[in-house]
Amino acid sequence: MQTVELAGSAAMDETALWDEYGRRIYAYLLQLLGNRDSALDLTQETFLRAIRSLRKEKQAPANLAAWLFRIATNLANDQFRRRRLIQWLPFVSERDGGLAGDVADEVTQSDLVRLALQSLPKESAAILLLRDVEGFSLHEIAETLGQNYEAVKKRMARAREAFRAEYVRLKGAQT
């Protein structure tokens, strides 16, 4: 993987990293996971890992976005696979108040999207989100997910069809 030197102080780069990608990673995880607590946890974990790695390596991957989304996707996959909530701190969410909650309150007008997305295998949902929301190319998605281009292309086509079918079905059921 190509690398570029981190310019300036690491602190500035870390700040810029959050400014640039904080909301995007959070929104991606929120849509992928459908749960705000988990999305918050994994957003935090994504940036923690990224910054640890940047500090250690002293250089950033050439495609920073693909790399960050890869970390986020891997964390989400781990969570699905192991079926447990990653918990940073016991009690934090309850004591902070108002953190617990389903994604529904934030996307009330997008219930159809949420339900349709959650009916898909997570990998399909990830591919659609990366392509449509993040505007990644298929090559970038392949890099992000660690898969080859042709496989991603086929999976995206299948994912789009499945998402369309479910979206249309839910929309029909609603009216």
Add this chain to the structure above:
Amino acid sequence: MMTTCDRELLSLYVSDDVTPAEREAVEAHLATCESCRQAADEYREAALALVSGAGMIAPPPIHRGSTLRVSALRTVAVAAALLTMSVAVWQVPGLAMQVKQAFQYLHLIEATPEQRVEAVKPNDLTEPPRQATTLADAEQRLGYHIATPSDLPPGFIYAGASVPARSPGVDLLLRYEDKEHQRVISIYYFTPGSKIGFPTSDGLSREVKVGDTPAILNSGSVTRHADGSVTFSESTAKTLLLERDGQAIEFMHWESGGRNAIGLLADEALIRMAASLK
């Protein structure tokens, strides 16, 4: 020329992932196929809804930039800067708090042993966090002895401490991690005198002895709610709750994720660690 309906190609056409020749073929087919035209419209509509749904997600409630700057600070040298910054961060709930804590940890991991504890005044978000640079200083501020374990499981190191914001008293959390940051043990010190009880759940809880002290070991997560109720949930985490000199102390052990997860410690390792508190 695309003479039959090819939904795979059509979906790739909609996201513009086709070659010019494929595009031409699809467009020629669309001109003659009502069913594929409708499918293409539905692909677009669903994709637009997806994008629009993402756009409606509010940003995580975090004071931009500030939190990450915490990580670059050196505890003592820039205390003043930290105070200024922290007010802004601690006034917003949710992720800001969690990320701030995370970066505090990260910061603390890299601090020297003498600088390793940062304590903030709990339960008062209008007052800037106060700094404590040693456990002794933290003890003074919290008003109780912080019993630390001498018997750490192999590979584990001290990874930071914080006073959870808005905790109802002067709770404290210490955190230990293995060197790969894969496994975590936190020790949660409840405010002395707090009556938290020893709630148990069938199938998840069992009584154990930590030295001579009775304790409850739970498989799974234990969540204490603001109203005092407790819920148990199955997870790969485990908790160990005991009372020591009138103070409830809870150990929690979990994996913080990662593709090469290596599994949790044996119960006995956690019990030994708890028994070594001094």
